[in-house]
Amino acid sequence: MVLAWIVGACLAGTLLSLAIAVLVASRVQARWIPTLVSFAVGALLGAAFLDLLPHLFAESKAPARTASFILAGILVFFILEKMLLWRHHHHHGEEGDEHGEAAVGPVHGHDDRRVGWMIVLGDAFHNVTDGVIIAGAFMADVKLGIVTSLAIIAHEIPQEIGDFLVLLHSGFGRNKALVLNALSGLASVLGAVLAYFALSAVSAWIPEILAIATASMIYIAVADLIPGLHRRTALGESMMQVLFIALGIGCIWIIHAVLFPGA
Numbered sequence: 001m002v003l004a005w006i007v008g009a010c011l012a013g014t015l016l017s018l019a020i021a022v023l024v025a026s027r028v029q030a031r032w033i034p035t036l037v038s039f040a041v042g043a044l045l046g047a048a049f050l051d052l053l054p055h056l057f058a059e060s061k062a063p064a065r066t067a068s069f070i071l072a073g074i075l076v077f078f079i080l081e082k083m084l085l086w087r088h089h090h091h092h093g094e095e096g097d098e099h100g101e102a103a104v105g106p107v108h109g110h111d112d113r114r115v116g117w118m119i120v121l122g123d124a125f126h127n128v129t130d131g132v133i134i135a136g137a138f139m140a141d142v143k144l145g146i147v148t149s150l151a152i153i154a155h156e157i158p159q160e161i162g163d164f165l166v167l168l169h170s171g172f173g174r175n176k177a178l179v180l181n182a183l184s185g186l187a188s189v190l191g192a193v194l195a196y197f198a199l200s201a202v203s204a205w206i207p208e209i210l211a212i213a214t215a216s217m218i219y220i221a222v223a224d225l226i227p228g229l230h231r232r233t234a235l236g237e238s239m240m241q242v243l244f245i246a247l248g249i250g251c252i253w254i255i256h257a258v259l260f261p262g263a
Helices: 002-026 030-059 063-098 108-140 141-170 174-185 185-196 201-205 206-230 235-259
Strands: none
Touching: 002 063, 002 108, 002 141, 002 174, 030 063, 030 141, 030 201, 030 206, 030 235, 063 108, 063 206, 108 174, 108 185, 108 201, 108 206, 141 185, 141 235, 174 185, 185 201
């Protein structure tokens, strides 16, 4: 019965946050998506600096170890992105040789897609930890599990909206973006089931998994999304970018500090 509650809560959270993200994104005109990526930047940085980092360092018995895992996570995502770039440029170079032309510079659409794949991977790490937390709460008490699940869902909604917008901006179609977001969301079920059958072993690694998830959010926002925003230099667009970054941060702050201050 407890396992059914756990799996049901994870599935409900994934479907609800994804449905809201799709509803919001589906009402957005395509020309607005590059500007709304600023919201994703704010949501990612807000989740990392207002939610995950304070939790990690408050709960950690070894802050230096936690910081080391965050740094290691940033390095891992740098290496992963570099490998994706090498693979693309090598393949593009071969295609250029076949046509007797030299490959000059990256293909923008393909390069954008690596950001989408990385955000799916980083979100999957985060969702695994959410599943572990939900499982632990339900195993302690069903009411606590319900409250914890609601808090996690509320935290996830603005981030899922941002992730969906980034996938659209990266060149993925709406259907593929929906499928990828759903798959990364289902990682919470995997984490929950693992935690149910081996809670002590899995729980011991929660700080490290969260540190890697935090590193992915910081890296994707700072290394991939913000440089793209700087390519749009018009004053009006720049002001809108600042506004939407603040809006993304503000949504995380309201949910974390106002609606669920103890979560």
